[in-house]
Amino acid sequence: MRATTSTVDLLNWYDRHARSLPWRVSPRDRQCGIVPDPYQIWLSEVMLQQTTVAAVKDYFEKFVRLWPTVRDLAAADDEDVMKAWAGLGYYSRARNLKKCAQIVANDLGGVFPDTEDGLLALPGIGPYTAAAIAAIAFDRPAPVVDGNVERVLSRFHAITTPLPAAKPEIRAAMADLTPADRPGDFAQAVMDLGATICTPKRPACAICPWTGSCSARASGLAETLPNKAPKKDKPTREGAAFVAINSADGSVLLRRRPPRGLLGGMTEVPGSEWQEGFDAAAALSHAPLTADWRRHTTPVRHTFTHFHLILTVWRAQVPAADRPEDGSWWADRGTLGDEALPTVMRKVLAEALGDEV
DNA sequence: AAGGCGGGGGT
DNA sequence: ACCCCAGCCTT
Numbered sequence: 001m002r003a004t005t006s007t008v009d010l011l012n013w014y015d016r017h018a019r020s021l022p023w024r025v026s027p028r029d030r031q032c033g034i035v036p037d038p039y040q041i042w043l044s045e046v047m048l049q050q051t052t053v054a055a056v057k058d059y060f061e062k063f064v065r066l067w068p069t070v071r072d073l074a075a076a077d078d079e080d081v082m083k084a085w086a087g088l089g090y091y092s093r094a095r096n097l098k099k100c101a102q103i104v105a106n107d108l109g110g111v112f113p114d115t116e117d118g119l120l121a122l123p124g125i126g127p128y129t130a131a132a133i134a135a136i137a138f139d140r141p142a143p144v145v146d147g148n149v150e151r152v153l154s155r156f157h158a159i160t161t162p163l164p165a166a167k168p169e170i171r172a173a174m175a176d177l178t179p180a181d182r183p184g185d186f187a188q189a190v191m192d193l194g195a196t197i198c199t200p201k202r203p204a205c206a207i208c209p210w211t212g213s214c215s216a217r218a219s220g221l222a223e224t225l226p227n228k229a230p231k232k233d234k235p236t237r238e239g240a241a242f243v244a245i246n247s248a249d250g251s252v253l254l255r256r257r258p259p260r261g262l263l264g265g266m267t268e269v270p271g272s273e274w275q276e277g278f279d280a281a282a283a284l285s286h287a288p289l290t291a292d293w294r295r296h297t298t299p300v301r302h303t304f305t306h307f308h309l310i311l312t313v314w315r316a317q318v319p320a321a322d323r324p325e326d327g328s329w330w331a332d333r334g335t336l337g338d339e340a341l342p343t344v345m346r347k348v349l350a351e352a353l354g355d356e357v
Numbered sequence: 358a359a360g361g362c363g364g365g366g367g368t
Numbered sequence: 369a370c371c372c373c374a375g376c377c378t379t
Contacts, residue, residue, distance in 0.1 A: 049374080049376070050374045051363085052364090052365065052366075052373085087363090088363080089365090090363055090364085091362085091363080092361095092376080096377090123376095124377090127375085127376090128375055129375075129376085147374045150374095199367095200367095200372070201367075262362070304362075305363060305364090305374095306360075306361065306362075342363075342364090343363070344363090359379085360379080361379095364373105365372105367373100368369105
């Protein structure tokens, strides 16, 4: 690492333009002796994996309110953690979050490791998150490389090697630029730059603190980099979802998904498997119980990471006594929003109940 | 090395 | 409506 003029330029920009975020300790705060809380840095960085700042904010504040320390989170009920995470996506993160909290609280005396290697050994912490926590919470000059950093540095050095093959080159470039002084602020500065100025489309080069030293800017490649390997297209799967409404009290029949895999451990309404070439004519054979099922004309559409889903929604009023003996339960209409329902299931319930859930 | 794993925002 | 984005884990 070396303190280049570019490094200094970016830190100066950060001092003036850093976004105020609930988990962030600003340079000004730090001068007043405020230090980052490793628990909050860890929590925010896990939430920020594959997820935008805007989506994370409310979830972060809710988690800190419910569980102010890693010991509180370690002692929390698994189901309560899944409920609090519902809607944020990539639910294995929530399961690993709980596992990690228990290891830190029970085996490490409630103290997070302060090195990249120590952090990397914990569940849910990979190369990016380990470096981010080491740099931001513990002032270690670890090279923090996320998607923003990949884009910013591939432009800065005009790296034309397509991703992901360019990753080692980019990591080396970040290691070279990261200063011994304020490595955490530098990492956050590069990521902020990527999120606000060096954006995927139409980067705002005119107001960029690196506009004079950026190789892609000089060669007219800013908008086209980084090069990427072509992505494969998503197949479409179909299925049926059944919203059974208790005629006595309006409650809704729910069940738990298997603990691993897609939406593992989350709550859903009963339904068919989701598959390409789903036999729509036989949809009712997947119903959880016999009833006067009415098909909604508007299907629910949802896109996951690797496939599109089209769900036909069926609805019926059923007597309370008709609950099948399979572990499903009647969930009160008023507290439906507190269930561990992923977004696709909230869409299904909104369609069936004509209401936001 | 490749594939599974959500959801939100921009256009 | 469609397109784009992006870390960790398992196989």
